[in-house]
Each structure stands twice: as structure tokens, then as C-alpha cells.
Amino acid sequence: MNIHAKRIKDLQRLLAKSGLDALVVSRTVDIGFLTGYHMDDYLLLVSRKGAWAFVAKMLLDDFTAKAPFVEPIVPEGGMEEEVLALRRKAGLKRTAFDPENETYNRGTLWRRNGFVEKGGLVGALRAVKEGEEIENLRKSCRIAARAFGIVKPRIKTGRTELSVYRELEDVMQSMGAKGPSFNLIVGFGPNSALPHHVTSGRRLKNNEAVLLDYGCVYNNYCSDITRTYFHGRPTEEFRKVYSIVAASQKAGLAKVKAGVNSMAVDKACRDVISDAGYGQYFIHGTGHGLGLEIHEFPRLNTRVSVALRAGMTVTVEPGIYLQGKFGVRIEDSVLVTGDGCEILTKR
């Protein structure tokens, strides 16, 4: 069975389990996940037995070719009115929407028409990857990991951050990637100490840190990797900080396994850095899920508790940031398995 047709069946099972007759799905990426058709501005209604997409006329042929298991409806008026009309016609009493992934305006319209709120159904399906999703993530991550080996030797004194950004993109595209998975971060010297640095025209000088936080999109799936190194002869301080971050990341990776709590992975990373006296310089969470989006459920941090499940893909990316000097972050994307994890960002 087509993986998307299967995903809709999975959702239909969740609907029955949750006592719902139907769910209206309005987030583009959620609809793309369920249908395989990634496009703005259309709505999906899934009942326990059926699935309908409300698509503009100009998308009809394309949609039907890609998602023959969903019934397309070309709205004559507004999409929302068509959803309401179909719901009445099909007698779908308990219809839900996701209040976190719906605008206030449209959510209010659904509520006025008796819809109920139910979040996280599609999110739960998206969090656990399977079949070709895992293959796409493996490929996406391998492309990113290989790009480092190709681009690093070309990063010479005098090059700008932006030129390296473009070369990373080009190299990943030449290996089959569609494009970058986010606004890639290339930070030289003190810029490496800004976790969300915006890649600039700054040129690389002798003897300073280089931080590359990047990834690509391959068949819609995102990769994420960070590599940090010293261009020139590393200072004592850089060596020390690097080895602490490397030990921290190793401790985090060793913790990842189905059944383990997300906060335990964060703690494993954080403890190593805190014990070394750099706790106040690790100023972000340890990681995040990734898949169709670069940031998705779950988060690995000090606040949110989630039991990891086999098939989840997450990043493990501790860092130490010394403002005005340099920052070190080491990040890999991994697949959670029953007895540990598979590092996806390897060459």
C-alpha cells in the first residue's frame, strides 16, 4: 500500500480510538504528510471511512495523479463552506480540528459549527517515521554529512561566510538534495558564539573557529548537522571547550533509546558541561525532532517530558558559547531504535 494511503488509514484508526467521526486538517505540512501532495491553501477532511481534499481547479489533475486514494472536491465558494456542507451531507457529528495548528479565525468558525478541539493526532503519526520516510531521512543526512568532507578543505582564509553557505548548498544539491533545510549558519570567529547567527559577508581570518550548522531537503525530508573546528592552530581554550562538548554529545547519544525520557538525554548532555564548569554557557535545549520540518515534535530540553519511541528522529546538539570569542556546537541527527540509536549524519 502507498505509504500515504496507509497514513490516512492510521489516522482513521486514531479517530475511532479517540471517539471522533472526523478531523479537518489545515496545516500544509500535515496535509502533505497524509496525501503526499505538498501544496499551500487546501484543506483535508478525514472521516473514519473516507478522505476528501478541497483543492483549487488548477491543482485538480496534479492532485488526482498523486493522491488517488483521496476524493478531490473543487470548492465553488469558500473551502470552509464546502467542508461544512460535506460534513452535514456525510453526517459527521463529532468532527475535530487541531487548535494549535489552526488560525483563530477559522478555529472560531469551526467552533461555531460545533467542531471539537483535538490536538496532536497527526503530530503523533508524524513523530514516528517508517518505511520510505526513514530511507529519505538516511539519504538526506548522509548528503549533509558528506558535504562537510568536501567543503571543509575549501574553507580558506579570506573566504566569506556567505560563499561557504552557497558552496554547502551547491555540493548538497549536486548529491541530489532539493535545497537547504533552513537558513544555514556559517559562523567564523566570534560569530560562532551566536547560536542563531545570520550568515554574513564576514571573511575568515587565520586562527579562528569555524562553525557550520546546515542540512538539506531530500524528497521532502530534512537533515540537520553541526560541525565546529579551528582554522589554524587551536588555542588551549578551544581544545578544552571542544573536548567538553564532544564528551557531552557522546553522553547524550549514549542515552538515546526507545523508552528513555527526552529530559534524560538533555540531562546527560548538560551534566557533562556543568560538571566541567561551563553550565551557564550551554544556553539552549539539547535537540529537536526532524522530518518533513526541520523542527518538529519532540523537543529534548529541560522542560518537556516525552518518552522516546523507536522510529523517532531527533538531533543531539549540545554547545558552549563564549561571547566575543567563539562557540562550539556538535550536532548529529539520529534515529531512535529499540536498543539505542542509529547516527544518520555519518558519511
Added chain:
Amino acid sequence: MNIHAKRIKDLQRLLAKSGLDALVVSRTVDIGFLTGYHMDDYLLLVSRKGAWAFVAKMLLDDFTAKAPFVEPIVPEGGMEEEVLALRRKAGLKRTAFDPENETYNRGTLWRRNGFVEKGGLVGALRAVKEGEEIENLRKSCRIAARAFGIVKPRIKTGRTELSVYRELEDVMQSMGAKGPSFNLIVGFGPNSALPHHVTSGRRLKNNEAVLLDYGCVYNNYCSDITRTYFHGRPTEEFRKVYSIVAASQKAGLAKVKAGVNSMAVDKACRDVISDAGYGQYFIHGTGHGLGLEIHEFPRLNTRVSVALRAGMTVTVEPGIYLQGKFGVRIEDSVLVTGDGCEILTKR
């Protein structure tokens, strides 16, 4: 004055005019427009006299450097709680949120705390471009227009759509663009008849249509252009359809001017195509606003009536699509002026 500081002053004037004490802004692109700092996951509160951003600790230095005219607050708990606390402290009674650009969950929280709904304030400011925004759009569009002249001679029989996609990206980046402004469409032969074709591995054959719908991001501003031509010796039908679309686009461009209604531009384009007997094959609206986003207010179509204003930037892009054969679309991005329009997508 910094253009972003000015934009906040403009918004403060709109607040006074609308009888509001403050507005909470939650859409990333709206916040970026007002502060110059483009980053996910932070909130902005603008009162008639002040402006506060609720930013994570790790973004603080970067934010302060880029938006010194906004007071940063690092939330200790949730961002929403900090907004509510500040609102109480500052005595901001009539505080609004935009119900079209807020999630149902957060909008519900604001409503419970007595916020009122008010849409379109930031949208109104964003629709009319000024100063460096216009310069950025000019540059973005010129890069896109020039790329056609460079890439077209390289599009030879046997090349894949995706390889042309990448070359368009590369060429635009070499001219200073950050990246593509959307998922660029390269359609060969019958693929040109799908207005939202997803660029594929299909190879170009002799004697078929080539449609390139693309653009770039330059200093955060998007361009959009479509060029269609025949690779080889054009058929009689292609020549005919092309000349109808060209005449249609010319008629639309001639109509664009401050004070003219958006629907009148659509009608000017549509009439030419209908009169030629191809009305049923023009299956989309005539154009859309563009700026920080590739699709923004206003739309030029048969349904929504908006008076064009000087400083708006819109596309004019009629098309005729003959399924299974070919499609022709001609698109330019233009700046609305007092006495007509300036075509931005010119070399």
C-alpha cells in the same frame, strides 16, 4: 531614522487611530518587518509609546544589535505569560491581536484575558513599500530577470527540469541573491500546462514548450517572474496562444495605476483571453502582492476588490493551459505608481 524604527512609529499611529492601546504581533514575518530581526518563536508587543520583544536568552545579543529601538525581555516562564504581565504593568487596556495570524489556542488565551480582535494593521503597512524596501525589490527582480538571459541559452535538449532549477538558483546566488523565493517551477512540454507543476527529473525534448516560473530572495525581499518559450520550431498553436497571453499581460500592465481596482486589472487580462476564445483555460487569478513573502496582500482576481496604492508591488501573470499539450504564462513583478507602474523584472 532606521526604517524599522519608522515602521513601529507608523504602527503606533495606526493604534491611536484605531482606538487601541497596544497590539501583540505573533507572525514571524510581521515581527521581522517591524524590527528588522527575522527569527522564529518570539513575540512583539507594541503600545502607542513603546515596543517590547520577548526573546530567548540565546538571541538577546543579536536582537539588541539589530533592533536597539525595541526593549528586549527574556521570558523566565512562557512568552505569553510575560506578555500578559507586561500588559498589566504598563496598564495597556485595549490590547488587540490579529485573528487571522494567530493560532486558535493563543487567540483563545488572549481573548480570555480581554484582548480584542483587530486584523490587518501590520498587513496594511506591509502592503505599501517604501525606501530601502523598494530598492531591495528592484534588485531582487533585476537579478531574476537577468538570470533568464544567462540560463536560457544553456537549456539544451536532454537537460532535466531539476538541473535547470539548480542553475537558476546558482546564477541568482552568484548575483547576490540569498536563495530562491519559492519552489521554482521548471516545466517542459506538457508539464508547462500545470500551473503548480513540481519540478521533476523530466528531460527536455526537441520542439516543446519551456516554462520557467522563478524568483529569488535578496535582503529578505522576494521576486517573481515567469517566462515561456518554445524550444525548437514553435507550432502554429503555440505561436497563437503565446501572442494572446502576451496581449493579455500587456492589457493588464496598462491598467495598473494607483487608485485602480484590483479586479479591473484581472478583468483587463481576462477579457483579452476570453475574447480570443480561451477563457476556460485561464484557470487562476491574475496576480498577487509580493515583498517579504512571495504571496501577500493584495490579490488580483475576480473575487476580491482592493484599490491599488502607490508603493504596492504586485505580479501580473495571465496564462493559458492546454492539458496534455503545453501552457503559456507571462509574469512580471511591478511597482504601482501614481501614473502607472514600473516593471521591476527587467534586465
